[in-house]
Amino acid sequence: MAIINNALSGALAAQVALTASSQNIANLQTKGYTRQAALLTTIGPGADPRAAGNGVQASSLLRFSDGYKSQAMWRAASELGAHSQNQPYLSQLESVMGDKTASLSAGIDEFFGALNAVAGDPGSTPLRQQVLTSAGLMSERFNGLNNVFNAQLQSVRTQRSAIVDSANAQIATIARLNAQIGAANASGQNASSMIDARDQAIDDLAGKMALEVSDNADGTRNVSLKTGQALVLGGIYGTLKAAPTATSAQEFSLSFANTTYVLDAGRLGGQLGGLTRYETETLAPLQQDIADIARQIADKVNTQLGLGYKTDGTAGSALFAYTPGSGADMLKVASGFIVEDLAFSADGTPGDTGNLQKLVAVKSQPITVGSIGTVLLSDADTQLVGKLGVDSQLNKAALKTTTTVRTQSVDDWQSTSGVNQDEEAVNLVEYQNMYQANMKVISVANQLFDATLAMMG
Structure with missing residues (x-):
């Protein structure tokens, strides 16, 4: 009887819909899961003009996905990554360079303060020794800060190498899932879980570098860098590499289809681009300053x-030894320098302080610093710390903004693709009622069938 076929199709369709809702509820807390629903369509009556129809069918399972919202979420991940990795480094430098008791400014002030103090008694050995001691302490502050810079450089480069390794794993995963999704779609299988896994891999990769993502007709996705180089084309994928160079810097490249492209890491966006810009625009210039x-x-x-005279009347010698690029010994007191070598006299006369006064005046002389130009020696460190503070505040503001944008984009994605517990609860009740109603129809049809048999008997 047609009535039984119709009711059976309704019961089966309700089962499919209930299964989809149960899957949604089961994945209520699954990151990146896209909710599904059964698409119910009526089955027409065919050629019989007296037939109402042949029931219903679950023609397909729908994924509630919005490509625009996914793209917006991936762009937000890239912007967030560009600022999130820099802030710990900026905050560390702010803390080290801004410490009033350990800053370069304090060390410079102490050194020239010691020079000024000895002016009242230029022959005093303790006061002269204090000059040497403060010179050594000032040198240690420069060297200690230089070591912080070198440690950050090493950390940034190690971190970028780890990011590249992780990115390569995600690129390979996207290509593998592309191949599986293409095969599933070709055979009519439900590829939703694989699409979710691929989109999650794309989202993770987007945090590391800015991406362009495009869809293909077979359900696969192509992924490329913002600079145009392809990372994934269907099931084919490339490999990123971060290699040290002779200068200890890193050279980034992409190998794809037997071709290698050299990449400008500063233009990659995401965590890689942010860390590279921090190194090249903040850390390295500050270290040079x-x-x-x-x-x-x-x-x-x-x-x-060198223009003055020592206590024995001989010409003065160098107090400091400066070694470019060195860490712990970038600046130090010259080996073998003793208090008697301090050439405070301008004319060789014992007790004269003419050259000492000129030494004290060095603090007020101009120097040239790359990122801030010509400034007084006494103001140089303060201005660098101020500039660093501005850079840190700008990054904090950008980080706050990008965090908000990322949160909003994820919420927007969730509004379409995420599971709504209340909505699924309503669906369960509705499809349960649908199933029970169709089973009731089958029961009525059986009673009619039995009555018909009884009449014929």
């Missing part, structure tokens, strides 16, 4: 001492 200050202090003090 500090080295410039150390070099010019050494040059000016050594030059002035």
Whole structure:
């Protein structure tokens, strides 16, 4: 009887719909899961003009996915990644360079303060020794800060290498899932779970570098860098590489289809781009600025001492030794330098302080620092710390903004693709009622069939 076929189709369709809702509820807390629903369509009556129809069928399972919202979420992940990795480094430098008791400014002030103090008694051995001691302490501050810079450089490069390794794993995963999704779609299988896994891999990869994602007719997706180089084309994928160079920097490249492209990491976006810009635009210039200050202090003090005379009447010698690019020994007191070598006299007369006064005046002389130009020696460190503070505040503001945008984009994606517990609860009740109603129809049809048989008997 047609009535039984109709009711049976309704019961089966309700089962499919209930199964989809149960899957949604089961994955209520699954990250990246896209909710599904059965698409119910009526089965027409065919050629019989007296037939109402042949029931219903679950023609397909729908994925509630919006490509635009996914793209917006991936772009937000890239922007967030570009600022999130930099802030810990900026905050560390702010803390180290802004410490009033351990800053370069304090060390410079103490050194020139010691020079000023000895002016009242230029022959005092303890006061002269204090000059040497403060010179050594100032040097240690420069060297300690330089070591912080070198440690950050090493950390940034190690972190980028780890990001590249992780990105390569995700790129390979996207290509593998592309192949599986294409095969599933070709055979009519439900590929929703594989699509979710692929989109989650794309989202993770987008945090590491800015991406362009495009869809293909077979359900696969192509992924490329913002700079145009392809990372994934269907089931084919490339490999990123971060290799050290002779200068200890890193060179980034992409190998795809037997071709290797050299990449400008600063333009990659995401975590890789953000870390590279931090290194090239903040860390390396700041390290060079500090080295410039150390070099010019050494040059000016050594030059002035060379114009004076020691206690024994001989010409003065260099107090500082400056070694470019060195870590712990970038600036230090010259080996073998003793208090008697401090050439404070301008004319060789014992007790004269003419050259000492000129040494004290070095603090007020101008120096040239790469990122801030010509400034007084006494102001150089303060201005660098101020500039660093501005850079940190700008990054914090950008980080706050990108975090908000990312949160909003995820919420927007969830509004379409996420599971709504209340909605699924309503669906369960509705499809349960649908199933029970169709089973009731089958029961009525059986009663009619039995009555018909009884009449014929």
